[in-house]
Amino acid sequence: MDDRAQDVMNKQAPVIEPGYTFGTVTDKISSIVLTRPTSNGWFLGFGIAFLVTMGLLYAVGYLFVRGVGIWGVNIPVGWGFAIVNFVWWIGIGHAGTLISAILLLLRQSWRNSINRFAEAMTLFAVACAGMFPVLHLGRPWLAYWLFPYPNTMSVWPQFRSPLVWDVFAVSTYATISLLFWFIGLIPDLATLRDRSENRAAQIIYGMLAMGWRGSAQHWARYEMAYLLLAGLATPLVLSVHTVVSFDFAIGIVPGWHTTIFPPYFVAGAIYSGFAMVLMLAIPIRKFYGLEDFITDRHLNNSAKVMLATGLIVAYGYGIEAFMGWYSGNRTDAFLLWNRLHGPYAFFYYLLLTCNIAIPQVLWIKKVRTHPGWLFLISGVILMGMWLERFIIVVVSLHRDFLTSSWGMFYPTRWDWMTYIGTIGFFLACMFLFLRVLPMISIFEMRTLLPEAEVKAE
Amino acid sequence: MKRTQIYGMMAEFDTPDSIVHAARLTHAAGYRRIDAYSPFPIEALAEAMDFHASGVPLVVLIGGILGGLSGFFLQYWIHVIHYPINVGGRPLNSWPAFIVVTFEMTILFAGIFAVFGMLALNGLPMPYHPVFNVPRFAFATKDRFFLIIFSSDPKYDPAETRRFLEGMNPRSIAEVPS
Numbered sequence: 001m002d003d004r005a006q007d008v009m010n011k012q013a014p015v016i017e018p019g020y021t022f023g024t025v026t027d028k029i030s031s032i033v034l035t036r037p038t039s040n041g042w043f044l045g046f047g048i049a050f051l052v053t054m055g056l057l058y059a060v061g062y063l064f065v066r067g068v069g070i071w072g073v074n075i076p077v078g079w080g081f082a083i084v085n086f087v088w089w090i091g092i093g094h095a096g097t098l099i100s101a102i103l104l105l106l107r108q109s110w111r112n113s114i115n116r117f118a119e120a121m122t123l124f125a126v127a128c129a130g131m132f133p134v135l136h137l138g139r140p141w142l143a144y145w146l147f148p149y150p151n152t153m154s155v156w157p158q159f160r161s162p163l164v165w166d167v168f169a170v171s172t173y174a175t176i177s178l179l180f181w182f183i184g185l186i187p188d189l190a191t192l193r194d195r196s197e198n199r200a201a202q203i204i205y206g207m208l209a210m211g212w213r214g215s216a217q218h219w220a221r222y223e224m225a226y227l228l229l230a231g232l233a234t235p236l237v238l239s240v241h242t243v244v245s246f247d248f249a250i251g252i253v254p255g256w257h258t259t260i261f262p263p264y265f266v267a268g269a270i271y272s273g274f275a276m277v278l279m280l281a282i283p284i285r286k287f288y289g290l291e292d293f294i295t296d297r298h299l300n301n302s303a304k305v306m307l308a309t310g311l312i313v314a315y316g317y318g319i320e321a322f323m324g325w326y327s328g329n330r331t332d333a334f335l336l337w338n339r340l341h342g343p344y345a346f347f348y349y350l351l352l353t354c355n356i357a358i359p360q361v362l363w364i365k366k367v368r369t370h371p372g373w374l375f376l377i378s379g380v381i382l383m384g385m386w387l388e389r390f391i392i393v394v395v396s397l398h399r400d401f402l403t404s405s406w407g408m409f410y411p412t413r414w415d416w417m418t419y420i421g422t423i424g425f426f427l428a429c430m431f432l433f434l435r436v437l438p439m440i441s442i443f444e445m446r447t448l449l450p451e452a453e454v455k456a457e
Numbered sequence: 458m459k460r461t462q463i464y465g466m467m468a469e470f471d472t473p474d475s476i477v478h479a480a481r482l483t484h485a486a487g488y489r490r491i492d493a494y495s496p497f498p499i500e501a502l503a504e505a506m507d508f509h510a511s512g513v514p515l516v517v518l519i520g521g522i523l524g525g526l527s528g529f530f531l532q533y534w535i536h537v538i539h540y541p542i543n544v545g546g547r548p549l550n551s552w553p554a555f556i557v558v559t560f561e562m563t564i565l566f567a568g569i570f571a572v573f574g575m576l577a578l579n580g581l582p583m584p585y586h587p588v589f590n591v592p593r594f595a596f597a598t599k600d601r602f603f604l605i606i607f608s609s610d611p612k613y614d615p616a617e618t619r620r621f622l623e624g625m626n627p628r629s630i631a632e633v634p635s
Contacts, residue, residue: 022496022600148531156540159532165557172565179572191496191598210582213589214597216480216493217510218579220503224510225575228517229568236564243557446497454473454501 013300013369015110016448017292025445029438030195032288038435041287046431052424059417060135068138070414077397077409082136084389085419087244088272089129089426090170091265091385093177094237095273096122100180101233104226110301112444113293117284117433118277119181124429125276126174128422133166135418162246169243176236180229183222186212187443241269248392254331255396258323264316271309271355272385274302275378280430282371282378284439293440296369303368306359306381313388314356331401343408344395347387354384464587464635465607466618467594468627473499476602479625480505483604486621490610494588494603516574517567524566528559587635605633 020028063070073080096118103111134143146167148157157164189209196202212218245265248256278299285294324336339348358380367373399406433439446452470476473495480493484506493502503509532555536542541549576582588594588605597603604627606618615632622630 026496026599148535154540156535159536159558160551160554162557165561168558168561172561175565176568179568183572183575187497187598194595194598207582210576211584211586212581212598213586213594214494214496215579216495216499216502216506217508218581219495219498220500220508220510221513221575221578223498223500224513225517225571228514229571232517232521232564232568232571236561236568239557239560239564246557443497452473452497452499454477454499 013296015295015297016113016445017295020292020449021451022446022449025449026191026195026442028290029293029440029442029445030192032434033192033436033438034196034198034201039287042431042435046428046435049424049428049431052421053428055417056421056425059414059421060131062414063135063418064140068136070412071418072409072411072415073136074407074409076400076405076407077394079136079393079397080409081411081415081419082132083247084386084393085422086129086132086136087265087389087393088386089125089132089422090173090244091241091269091272091389092276092382093122093125093129093173093273094241094266094269095277096120096125097173097177097180097233097237098270098273099277100184101230101237104230105234108301109448110297112448113440114277114281114298114302115444116181116184116437116441117280117430117439119177119184120430120433120437120439121273121276121280122177123174123181124426124433125273126170126177127429128426130170130174131422162243162250165243166247169240173236173240176229176233180233183226183229184441184444185437186210187214187222188438188441190214191442192438238266241265253396253400254329254335255320255392258320260316260319260323264313264319267309267312267316268385268388271306271313272382274306274309275381275385278302278306278374278378279382282375284434286371288434288439290440293445299371299374300365300368303362303374306378307362310355310359310362310381317352317356334399335396338399339391339395342395342399344391344398348391348395351384351387351391354380355388358384462634463608463615464590464633465605465613466615466622467588467591467603467605467631467633468622468625469593469596469629469631470602470604470627473502473602475626476604477501477505479604479627482625483606483621487612488606488610490607490613492605492607494594494597494605496598496600496602512578513571513575516578517571520570520574521563521567523570525559525563527566528562529555531562532558587633590634591631593629593631601628 016025071080071082073082096115099111099118100115100122103115134140137143145155146157146164157167159165186209189205190212193202193205193209196205242262242265245261249258249261251257281294281298281302285291321336324332327333339345359377361367361373362377367377394409398409468479470479476493476495477499480491480502483491491506493506495502529552533550536551537549543549588597588603593601594603604622606613606622612618619630
């Protein structure tokens with residue numbers, strides 16, 4: 001009762017609107033999957049996303065035939081869009097784990113209504129991210145060489161290289177995210193199995209639920225495993241973007257070789273991730289009428305997280321600029337000058353506008369609880385975070401130590417098609433997820449209801 | 458009535474409070490082979506039946522240690538034993554560079570052990586279970602709470618147990634065929 005009483009005192013929006021019972025919460029969420037007819041809007045949205053995914057398939061197919069030469073990458077900018085997109089997508093995934101694991105450990109019960117689809121978002125974002133390094137390999141059919149397996153060539157990955165660390169970090173992250181998501185789904189799959197009246201659905205959900213029956217002993221082990229998994233996922237998620245930042249920071253390229261990278265990358269990841277959570281949550285709650293479950297409280301809290309992480313990112317930019325001046329290192333000073341006045345200066349100013357200037361309106365409470373504005377600002381932040389990675393990858397590489405090796409990077413249509421294609425793939429996966437699985441964790445919503453409280457004896 | 462085919466006696470309750478209360482009474486009455494079912498985790502319910510999830514943390518610890526050791530020694534074996542490369546006389550066992558992969562493997566193994574260990578300890582996946590023979594049990598994943606006393610309990614007696622369960626004012630009582 002304490003939490004709810006406190007909400008009233010602080011005049012905060014509730015985590016879940018009053019008047020719901022175990023039954024109505026269950027029906028409302030499961031009906032989206034089981035009984036409500038699939039809307040035309042869903043078909044339209046999925047159709048568009050699917051077409052864009054086909055564009056990705058085309059771009060990747062052509063890449064396999066012709067090689068990475070169809071992209072704008074060349075020396076000196078060998079990393080280009082592929083690595084920009086990789087870092088962008090993997091960063092987006094971080095918010096899902098933050099919401100499901102870190103907020104669970106911090107006992108932030110408001111997370112219960114957004115963790116499920118945020119975790120799904122993580123999975124799909126990591127899937128998009130994982131494509132890029134492989135596509136960028138040049139010989140993508142040899143991607144399995146990244147893993148240490150016994151082979152007749154006696155060739156092993158170089159474990160002193162951050163790129164190999166990244167393989168382990170990202171594949172561990174994908175596996176743990178999938179497990180975390182699936183274990184969270186088991187009780188809800190059992191609910192769908194028991195609620196469904198369609199034989200095929202009963203069999204499929206039944207098999208996925210693995211015979212879950214909600215026994216108190218099972219719940220006790222389940223809660224323990226879930227808690228431990230959250231405890232494991234917390235350092236993991238922080239390590240993943242740290243290792244991604246090592247890909248840069250271990251190198252000696254000016255603009256990369258800095259110790260601020262790990263914290264600044266992690267903050268940026270959560271920043272962009274929450275922006276994506278809001279960009280998904282706002283239309284979802286509107287179209288599926290879930291304003292009672294995803295309330296203004298969720299919007300407000302997510303916006304606050306964005307504001308806080310955005311300020312950490314701003315601090316990172318500040319330190320980068322300060323070190324450019326304070327280090328007295330000519331290449332570092334030139335990097336700063338090149339960002340501000342070089343050929344890509346426009347994008348650097350756009351980045352500062354998107355990531356630092358515009359999000360400051362989140363200090364205003366009215367903006368934090370206004371879905372339309374939040375949606376727009378989240379879009380701006382996502383663009384800003386993409387630009388940040390563009391600046392880090394391209395602007396640092398295109399003019400390094402030797403003037404003779406300077407060059408420019410221009411993306412080709414295949415670069416754009418692959419990037420936009422992964423957005424289509426991501427959205428298509430989200431649409432399918434919304435249609436076949438409960439987008440809000442039903443059993444965790446039940447625990448938020450007043451009637452779920454057991455009075456102490 | 459088929460007496461030998463009974464798996465247990467099941468009572469249905471409406472609220473978390475009543476199921477916790479019932480579980481306490483049942484445990485206090487000396488029944489030990491019992492279980493309760495709820496649509497969401499209730500900590501007090503497992504406590505009422507004196508159950509502790511002590512197996513899971515140990516499994517996760519073992520997984521973490523295994524993962525960490527295999528992660529480190531995989532790298533050690535490759536770079537020190539199987540294919541040593543001397544780069545300017547730098548040490549082969551450059552352990553600080555091995556930390557990241559060791560850490561990731563620790564998390565990976567611990568996480569996999571947590572999930573599959575939990576499922577294994579719970580005996581899942583289980584394609585068939587007698588409790589599903591009770592039609593009303595479908596509500597155990599929605600808004601109802603069930604308490605079962607297994608027929609294997611030494612104190613179990615069809616008439617006596619039913620009377621005991623009735624004393625707790627359940628919404629319904631059903632014999633569970635196995």
